[in-house]
Amino acid sequence: MLNLVLFGPPGAGKGTQSNLLIDKYNLVHLSTGDILRGEIAAGTALGMKAKTLMDRGDLVPDEVVIGMISSKLDNNPTAKGFIFDGFPRTAAQATALDNLLAEKGTAISAMLSLKVEDEELIRRLLERGKNSGREDDKNEEIIANRIQEYNNKTAPLKEFYAAQNKLSEIEGIGSISDIAEKLNEVIDSI
Ligand code: B4P
Numbered sequence: 001m002l003n004l005v006l007f008g009p010p011g012a013g014k015g016t017q018s019n020l021l022i023d024k025y026n027l028v029h030l031s032t033g034d035i036l037r038g039e040i041a042a043g044t045a046l047g048m049k050a051k052t053l054m055d056r057g058d059l060v061p062d063e064v065v066i067g068m069i070s071s072k073l074d075n076n077p078t079a080k081g082f083i084f085d086g087f088p089r090t091a092a093q094a095t096a097l098d099n100l101l102a103e104k105g106t107a108i109s110a111m112l113s114l115k116v117e118d119e120e121l122i123r124r125l126l127e128r129g130k131n132s133g134r135e136d137d138k139n140e141e142i143i144a145n146r147i148q149e150y151n152n153k154t155a156p157l158k159e160f161y162a163a164q165n166k167l168s169e170i171e172g173i174g175s176i177s178d179i180a181e182k183l184n185e186v187i188d189s190i
Contacts, residue, residue: 001106002027002081004187005088005161008114009154010146011121011128012172013179017114018085020180025187028076031085032065035072055135057145059153062092070100081109089154094161109190111161112183114172118147 002025006014015031022029036054039047050060069087076082088094101107122143129137136142161167168186172179 001079001109002187002190003084003101003106003108004081005084005108005111006086006114007111007154007157008172009116009118009121009150010143011125012114012116013176014085014114016176017180017183018083020176021083021183021187024184025081027081027083028072028079029083029085030069030072030087032060032068032087032089033085035068036060036065055142057136057142057149059089059149062090062096065089066093066096066100069097073100073104084108088157089150091157091160094157108161108164108166110186111158111167112186113158113167113169114179115169116172120173121147 006018008014018029018031021027036050040051046064053060065087088097122140125137125143136146158167170182
């Protein structure tokens, strides 16, 4: 199986690049952000609880997102592989993911980490916020909180995957197709 973690700060292009990779490599896309926004749109209890946190730019509790990923893995028994987009975001999530995949006799193949400077992240997210309807894209203070959550809780996961020899860092500034090409090169070398 080919199991990829697409990693990077908010607005780095994880969702954008995942959409290109799923077609090329025939993988199942698991975006915890998209799954949570689906719960909000459906008005579930989980969605309502997550909305307050997401609108502030805070992370949703580990047990919630780990449970969501666990059931998505169970629901896709014949997948050729997965792209984890926006997951894991904490050390507890990374350990849980390793355990869930080990139970299925597989593992993460690589972490692809997109590097983008803060000013460009803020520019992209405010631009998206003009049309996305996402509360967390609308104001700079909330975007700054998302970047801080990333730096405090998520960025250290690079070390977790580097220790397993699975980390590749890719420049995330440039055209979407140029970045996709660089990701393809790394994946083809796995
Ligand atoms: P996510 O949905 O994961 O969103 P993201 O970090 O905003 O986005 P991404 O990096 O995918 O950006 P995109 O490609 O869209 O998270 C949202 C919230 O959900 C979190 O804050 C948290 O509250 C919660 N959550 C999700 N997962 C969680 C977890 N595991 N644990 C706890 N909480 C969790 O790109 C952004 C914009 O840039 C787009 O408009 C795109 O068009 C543009 N863009 C992309 N590439 C570009 C390029 N090369 N050049 C110019 N623009 C580009």
